[in-house]
Amino acid sequence: MAEQRSEIAFFDVETTVPTRIGQGFTMLEFGAILVCPKKLIELENYSTLICPKDISLINSKSERCNGITRAAVSAAPPFSFIADKIFDLLNGRIWAGHNILRFDCPRIREAFAEIGRSPPEPKGIIDSLALLTERFGRRAGNMKMATLATYFGLGQQTHRSLDDVRMNLEVLKYCATVLFLESSLPDVLASDSLVSPTSSNRRTRSGGRVLPMEMSYTPNTDPRPENHSNQTLGEQILHYVEPNQPETEPFNMRRLSEDIMDDAIQEDNAEPQETSRLSTISEGCSSSSTFLTPDDVIITSISASLVPFYRGSQKIQILHGTSVLKLQCTNLKVRFGISTKFVDQAGRPRLSFVVDAPPSVCQVLDACDNHARSLFMESGSTSDWRPVVARKYGYWNFPTIRLHIPTVITGDVARYGTEIFQREASSSGEQKLVFSKFDAAELENLFTAGSIVDAFFSLDPYDYQQNAGIRLVTEKLVIHSK
DSSP: OGGGOOOEEEEEEEEOOOOSTTOOOOEEEEEEEEEOTTTOOEEEEEEEEOOOSOGGGOOHHHHHHHOOOHHHHTTSOOHHHHHHHHHHHHTTSEEEESSIIIIIHHHHHHHHHHTTOOOOOOSEEEEHHHHHHHHTTTTTTTOOHHHHHHHTTOOOOOOOHHHHHHHHHHHHHHHHHHHHHHHHSOHHHHHHOSSOOHHHHOOOTTSSSOOGGGOOSOOSSOSSOOOOTTSOHHHHHHTTOEEOOTTTSOOOOOOOOGGGSTTOOOOOOOGGGHHHHHHHHHHHSOTTOOEEOGGGOOGGGEEEEEEEOSTTOEEEEEEETTEEOEEEEEEEEEEEEEEOSOBOTTSOBOEEEEEEOOHHHHHHHHHHHHHHHHHHHHTTOOOEEEOSSBSOBTTBOSOEEEEEEOEEEETTEEEESSEEEEEOTTOSOOEEOOOSSOOHHHHHHHSOTTOEEEEEEEEEEEEETTEEEEEEEEEEEEEEOO
């Protein structure tokens, strides 16, 4: 039954806006339109407000964002009442929307988990943010829906689900039309055109080629197909569907969206390239590269440079003198334990935890931030920079940093990309911990709030979907036993 569902389900959700760490998002509205994949015409639509369990979560910030008030949802059904309808609309169909991989899809999964039900599964996914960033380039600014709508004169974005879905469809049609016309221009006109073809002259955040980590979809064939005249707009868009492959990667749509909170610590969301990035980092760090303590670092010796990365692209590397900078920080106090809220496309938790940052660590990382940010700006990036040191996080006012425990995939086997040791209070020796399987619950019991760790980590700059910063990737962790 699900395999015969050929319609594309464009959808959008509106939620509360979290005001403190750990609060999460609560769905307030769902809207979807089923469209014919051949002609992109509307076949069916559905929208509903949703009454949350705790109506007090709708704060002034949420109301300013989408205009949904407590009074508006007071008579609306709870999610459990409309779950069957949403499941029927989405399950087994191609999902589409703007930034859905990072935001809307996780909210769907969380809502179904909250009522103890399995979520709907897509046949494939089209995230128009990633697709248009690649195909339409940076000509429309930051590629947010409101910006794209303004670019094409489509009016103001209302931040209401069904309105936003219709606007998304219109934006796609306009972009597809422009790209079709450009591909039809003779080469001599295209080279002189003010609206130059995206394949050669578009500008990206990386200042040149699009980095592989910027892609949140996988083309089925040639990543830059021509717009053949015998293809409908729907067929051209379907060329960029990211298929769901449960036989090799169990379905899970939860993607990192912590950066949506005003003061959250930015994550790097390029999960599909996690393993390749790690191998690149390892190759870039010579055996002579050692971990320096913050006191060993000479601030004036810190610099940033562009190095070859992948298929002609470049990435930023942070140096201390002529060596890649890696840090060793001891006696760090865990502020927030292991986070498993966000997962990769295969359903594996993306592990990280937050520690308090001593002044010496802040001084070094602030300097790294300044150098990397300057180089990003020089290379043409327009992304929002997220400082690696967070000095205000929720209701607390203290400097913190987020340490990431990477995942390394070998075949179908996942393992931690960090060596983890334990040190007994009565001994100066370290005992390496051996994990028989990838199980985040084991780490949750080790990295608890208030515990002390030594961290050995590298600095991995990223620039992804309008957010940039430095990701701290741990290579070794030592847990102090209480």
